[in-house]
Amino acid sequence: MSSEVVFDKRKLKSPPLNIHTLGDRVLRQPAKRVSQVNNDIRQLVKEMLQTMYSADGIGLAAPQVAVPKQVIVVDIDPDEAANSPLILINPQIRKRSDDLVADQEGCLSIPGVYLDVTRPEAIEVAYKDEQGRPQKIWATELLARAIQHEIDHLTGVMFVDRVENQLQLGQALSKQGFSHRAVKSINP
Template sequence: MTSSTLTVSKSKVKTPPLQVEVLGSKTLRQAAKRVTQINHELRDLVAQMLRTMYSKDGIGLAAPQVGILKQILVLDIDPENPATAPLVLINPVVEAQGDTLAVGDEGCLSIPGVFLPVKRPVQVTVSFKDEGGKLHRRVFTDLTARVILHEIDHLQGVMFVDRVENPLALAQELTKNRFSLADVRRVRS
């Protein structure tokens, strides 16, 4: 994994610096805009996103989830390990996806309590800039690929529930957790 140059504690804070939008928010359904300038303000936003993600027990967070329509996402699939650096992707572009698909349970900080199976490619090639402005082109697999694709969906106004193939399970989980099925916008995988 690419190491972040940001130093952010993985410990939880009682009040995360950013508010996480939840299913039903109009912001979550809008397309994010490309980042045109990588500067101190952007790095500060990334650090706040990371602190918020860690405080909410997440492994990924996209800027639209905190009300900011910019193409920024952060992830850390090993949040319990202080030695593992988080990954920051700015203006990520999926260049290729592997042919092998796998079904795995997904959850989302914007839909707390809901966990459902989603089919995604096991491998993905992504180009992106890091928080220092350096361009990368990397191949990611397994859980990292899943999290990146989940977060990139957020940049396009798509949420994981839109990709759930079992309508009955989707309806049951959303209802149980007090979310509206009317807020789902089905997409084909």
């Protein structure tokens, strides 16, 4: 993460972007690679971060705000002002650990729904930063989970698609007013 960019983690009453929710078609569209990291992309990143912090999130993908680009932002420690968020442009998982871990996930696009999802415990991700420089990170635990969750959004996959317990899934969705028909189950 470059140190020359300062990020404001304040919550805004009116965040710049709208987060779309489960059932909205934009969430199922595959995102396109970013051909050039320029000021427009940096502005998108800034607005995505402002929107994520305002919604008390730890990750946000551009498709969630109806921008079909391969851009994600992650900050697993949003209350710590000194920690910079991760900005991943065109992220690709290069390696996955053999160890799988089930843990609870939620999503800003499915408010109020928290369910277990099984994912690799650690991953290596290659990406470009907000300056367009190639980067690589080995992520574990919550950071690995958050990055995998957000990368899924870039292919139109949502965490509820990976939930194995269909009964719990149906109950959690209906309790929050979401339709189970909006889920596209995939094998983990």
